[in-house]
Amino acid sequence: MRVITCTKLGAPENLVVESRPDLAPLAEHVLVDVKACGVYFVDTLMVQGLYQIRPDPPFVPGGEVAGVVRSVGEGAEGFAPGDAVIATPGLNGFAEQVLLPASRLIPMPRKLSFPQAAGFYQAYCTAQFALKNRAELKKGETVLVLGAAGGVGLAAIDVARDMGARVIAAASSPEKLEACRRQGADEVILYSEEDLKLRAKELSGGGVDVVYDPVGGDFSEPALRAMAPGGRHLVIGFAGGEIPRVRWNLILLKQCQVVGVDWGGWGSRNREANAALFQDLADRVESGRLTPVPPTVYPFEDAGQALRDLMDRRVVGKAALSLG
Numbered sequence: 001m002r003v004i005t006c007t008k009l010g011a012p013e014n015l016v017v018e019s020r021p022d023l024a025p026l027a028e029h030v031l032v033d034v035k036a037c038g039v040y041f042v043d044t045l046m047v048q049g050l051y052q053i054r055p056d057p058p059f060v061p062g063g064e065v066a067g068v069v070r071s072v073g074e075g076a077e078g079f080a081p082g083d084a085v086i087a088t089p090g091l092n093g094f095a096e097q098v099l100l101p102a103s104r105l106i107p108m109p110r111k112l113s114f115p116q117a118a119g120f121y122q123a124y125c126t127a128q129f130a131l132k133n134r135a136e137l138k139k140g141e142t143v144l145v146l147g148a149a150g151g152v153g154l155a156a157i158d159v160a161r162d163m164g165a166r167v168i169a170a171a172s173s174p175e176k177l178e179a180c181r182r183q184g185a186d187e188v189i190l191y192s193e194e195d196l197k198l199r200a201k202e203l204s205g206g207g208v209d210v211v212y213d214p215v216g217g218d219f220s221e222p223a224l225r226a227m228a229p230g231g232r233h234l235v236i237g238f239a240g241g242e243i244p245r246v247r248w249n250l251i252l253l254k255q256c257q258v259v260g261v262d263w264g265g266w267g268s269r270n271r272e273a274n275a276a277l278f279q280d281l282a283d284r285v286e287s288g289r290l291t292p293v294p295p296t297v298y299p300f301e302d303a304g305q306a307l308r309d310l311m312d313r314r315v316v317g318k319a320a321l322s323l324g
């Protein structure tokens with residue numbers, strides 16, 4: 001089988017395609033033929049050695065894939081050969097095969113293509129956990145989504161819209177804002193040209209109720225300043241590259257909450273609740289209430305280019321590697 005290997009930390013162009021022996025069946029594990037690999041911003045950080053989890057080279061990146069079960073080892077339950085699944089290896093996902101315990105597999109929603117499914121689980125579970133569990137978003141409230149044209153941002157627009165919220169999407173180009181509108185955003189802010197704080201307050205009629213912030217950097221403080229009293233600022237991540245330093249007096253004066261969102265940690269500690277969260281999302285996909293955007297698809301061997309395009313903000317929405 002082919003794998004994409006990070007042989008040394010640094011630019012994604014350093015990734016190489018290697019050939020390795022096919023994986024053998026293993027008791028209590030499920031062998032999956034990968035059809036598509038989700039490409040996340042975290043993958044760009046990991047190959048540069050900039051993520052909090054820092055594997056030593058050589059390693060195979062890739063945390064989420066979609067494919068078809070080839071075989072089921074003795075003692076593994078819940079899956080059969082031919083089942084379409086989403087798999088979450090954490091690492092070793094950029095490969096033609098993955099071998100995982102059954103607990104790391106999820107039935108794939110039938111309405112999703114393999115490339116869509118490869119980028120669905122993490123993005124949509126994060127959005128659902130953040131908006132419902134952490135922000136307790138209510139129908140009619142206003143959500144400001146930063147980095148809204150990325151995969152995580154478009155998922156947040158979709159989930160917030162389905163929950164009955166009014167969505168303001170902020171992104172860096174007219175093309176990206178158009179993608180946000182297609183996904184259901186009610187209003188948009190071109191924060192490369194407009195004042196984020198002033199425009200968000202204007203569009204929300206005085207202040208937003210929830211900020212969905214996977215960006216950090218220079219945009220977190222103006223977004224916090226645009227918040228209505230009693231609002232909730234959801235800290236999702238720092239794709240902008242810098243962890244912001246926010247003035248605590250703003251939190252006091254706004255009487256707002258700054259809420260950390262670690263869906264991965266919560267999900268690992270609350271497996272039954274996380275399974276129910278995902279099933280709710282899958283049901284809403286099947287009913288047409290949620291509409292994940294098809295990703296930009298790259299050939300498997302172009303993984304380095306996919307990561308580079310994500311780093312350079314050239315991808316609108318998700319990216320995926322296709323294995324046919």
